[in-house]
Amino acid sequence: MSSDARPIGVFDSGMGGLTVLSAMEARLPAERFFYLGDTARLPYGTKSAATVEAYALAATRLLIAEGVKMVVVACNTASAVALERLTRELAPVPVIGVIEPGARAGVAATRNNHIAVIATEGTVKGGAYVRAIHALSGDIDVVQQPCQVFVALAEEGWTDSEVTRTAAKRYLGPLFRGASAPDTLVLGCTHFPVLAAAIRGVIGTGVAMVDSAATTAAAVADALAAQGMGVAESGAHGAPTRGAPTSGARTRFLATDSPERFARVGEIFLGRPIAASDVELVDLRSLP
Amino acid sequence: MSSDARPIGVFDSGMGGLTVLSAMEARLPAERFFYLGDTARLPYGTKSAATVEAYALAATRLLIAEGVKMVVVACNTASAVALERLTRELAPVPVIGVIEPGARAGVAATRNNHIAVIATEGTVKGGAYVRAIHALSGDIDVVQQPCQVFVALAEEGWTDSEVTRTAAKRYLGPLFRGASAPDTLVLGCTHFPVLAAAIRGVIGTGVAMVDSAATTAAAVADALAAQGMGVAESGAHGAPTRGAPTSGARTRFLATDSPERFARVGEIFLGRPIAASDVELVDLRSLP
Incomplete structure (x- = not known):
């Protein structure tokens, strides 16, 4: 049985996608997650398709660079306008949207x-x-x-x-x-x-x-199973794994602005506390 | 009597600053205005000081490049966190905030x-x-x-x-x-x-x-008078002027995203209709 220990990348314009993360954490207890909120440029919902596409592409490339095995676009606006382009540009990493x-x-x-x-x-x-x-x-x-x-x-x-x-x-x-x-x-x-x-x-x-949120978590579970990319529950005990196991938290949080606000507002959507010190700040302007 | 026909630059994260523009249009009937809304990155109000400062600097530099004689930061958040830096970096063009x-x-x-x-x-x-x-x-x-x-x-x-x-x-x-x-x-x-x-x-x-809005319009009027930078009401009839007079509209609108939304939402704040075709789209990512 294959076991792919690489994390699942989750991308949103901000904190709303944490409702999707929460549903995935519950549904996929053996998986690790890498959540990126593009809080420096939120909200996407009032912006043009071209702008959202450019933002989403820059942000998801960061997840790819971090070695995720799949990208979940946990943002309806980005899923609505950018999914096709993300799927093409991030291949062979599979991309799943919420729409x-x-x-x-x-x-x-x-x-x-x-x-x-x-x-x-x-x-x-x-x-x-x-x-x-x-x-x-x-x-x-x-x-x-x-x-x-x-x-x-x-x-x-x-x-x-x-x-x-x-x-x-x-x-x-x-x-x-x-x-x-x-x-x-x-x-x-x-x-x-x-x-x-x-x-x-x-x-x-x-x-x-x-x-x-719930429907996307189910779709991700199906996709992992279909592509043999899930973490075997017994993976840690001997099955071959890909990707480096992390110590510590099962979910890593990144934000492009203000970890403090991400943690404070994010708690509303995740349903459990987030410590600001657990949120890494990244500057998307530094990316190619 | 001096007469400086160059437009006054007005900068905001989006459309809210149009309340300030409206007050200035009423208070300064001989002046022309160049309004820039950074709608691709709004709102500023939930973002960190460092991010707002970087955004505001890029946006106001565009106004300087367009030859404005003064920059009005018609955004409380940008005025609150970036006014000092803008004043320093945009000198000798005077910068006025709303705070x-x-x-x-x-x-x-x-x-x-x-x-x-x-x-x-x-x-x-x-x-x-x-x-x-x-x-x-x-x-x-x-x-x-x-x-x-x-x-x-x-x-x-x-x-x-x-x-x-x-x-x-x-x-x-x-x-x-x-x-x-x-x-x-x-x-x-x-x-x-x-x-x-x-x-x-x-x-x-x-x-x-x-x-x-009203108090900032009064402050701008005072600053123009103090620095001899106002348009003389009779300027068009012979007094020396600086800057090229424009034909057409007295106020130019620029937005970094979706002219359609700028026009539709902007009307709420300006108090008069804006045609989407009168709003120019600029890509701040193309700026240095």
């Missing part, structure tokens, strides 16, 4: 063939979820709603405050009114899972909520 | 020597308003409150919505309770003037609200 797993889970969940997708402005504008859903099933109605303020509310830690409930009502109330309303809501931004309770309060219990 | 004018107006307004400053995380952390106020009057109590969500609310155009009123209550309610509460509120972020109605609803009519 396709989320679209697949949404299609599996809907009964009335009506799906709502909430995301950043950039993801909505790019239309990647609409394309991904229609590639799986052409007769599904997809309605998109940009929810840019949700990003700030999540980063402020106002995960279930009156402010967030009021914003959720404003964004989602009109969408989920009437008999022909969507029966499925795809959270198309990695920030949004932490606002799930406030969102649930508006859409009610009858709507399926698809969280791309 | 000192806002602090001066706050000190002039307070009667009970208690001022509240609301701003981005970066501005609060840097403490520049506290230092600027204490440099003017050492016995004033200054309380700071970061209001990061206000930035997203302003950019969403939710200027007086229930969401914004609820957020204002959460941020400001506790600050303005009790007999010893501040009697003056400095809006220490150029986004915040568009939220003035919602903020006023929480703090009540007895508190003076200082808007750094």
Whole structure:
């Protein structure tokens, strides 16, 4: 049995992708992770496709240089606009985005063939979820709603405050009114899972909520198994391994700006404390 | 009488500085302006001082290359952390920030020597308003409150919505309770003037609200007069002028990303429409 001990690279514009990391840590207990948040240039969600592509490429190249075996683009905006180019340029290292797993889970969940997708402005504008859903099933109605303020509310830690409930009502109330309303809501931004309770309060219990963190973790597990790249649980006890085992923490954190803020805000999304001293600062401007 | 027809450079991380531009356009009807929004890297308010300083320096150098006679840093975060370095590196072109004018107006307004400053995380952390106020009057109590969500609310155009009123209550309610509460509120972020109605609803009519857009416009007018750098109203009719007069619009807009979003969101802050075709896209990565 093969055992590939190299870490899995996880890339996001900032801290939202930590919801995806958290789901992967739970799902893949034998794997190590190398998380890079491009906090010097966040958010990606309000920026143009060309800019996001350039940023994502520079950032993921750093992960490749660190010897990761796979790159998970834990950012909906970057997945939406840059996945094709990243896949091409980072080959042969496999690249997995969050859009396709989320679209697949949404299609599996809907009964009335009506799906709502909430995301950043950039993801909505790019239309990647609409394309991904229609590639799986052409007769599904997809309605998109940009929810840019949700990003700030999540980063402020106002995960279930009156402010967030009021914003959720404003964004989602009109969408989920009437008999022909969507029966499925795809959270198309990695920030949004932490606002799930406030969102649930508006859409009610009858709507399926698809969280791309959990669906992406499942897709990564499948890809590792299919390509024989997983860590065998017994790998440390004799099976051949690739990559140097690390001592210490199972997950390394890198940020392109302010480790202190990464640690403070990141805790909201990761669901466990991060010490600022465990976050390494990298300067992407120093890269080629 | 001298008449310097060169434009005034105005720099911000994005669109918030358009509140300052608007105040300057009203106050200085004979001047031309060259506004640069570093939208590819916004927001500055959540980033480290070193990163903001590097970004601001690259961006303002572009304004210098375009031949502006003065640089107005219409961004509180950049003014808070980078003004000293910009002043040094851009000399002999004078540089004016928004902090000192806002602090001066706050000190002039307070009667009970208690001022509240609301701003981005970066501005609060840097403490520049506290230092600027204490440099003017050492016995004033200054309380700071970061209001990061206000930035997203302003950019969403939710200027007086229930969401914004609820957020204002959460941020400001506790600050303005009790007999010893501040009697003056400095809006220490150029986004915040568009939220003035919602903020006023929480703090009540007895508190003076200082808007750094208006105070900075006054400071620029003073500096132009003091240095003999203003455009004489009669300049076009024979007085000696420096700089090439332009045909067409009085204000040029440059953005480092997405002219479409700059125009759409910018309208909220400028208070008049901007055509996306009037916004030039520049790539700061191409600069030295």
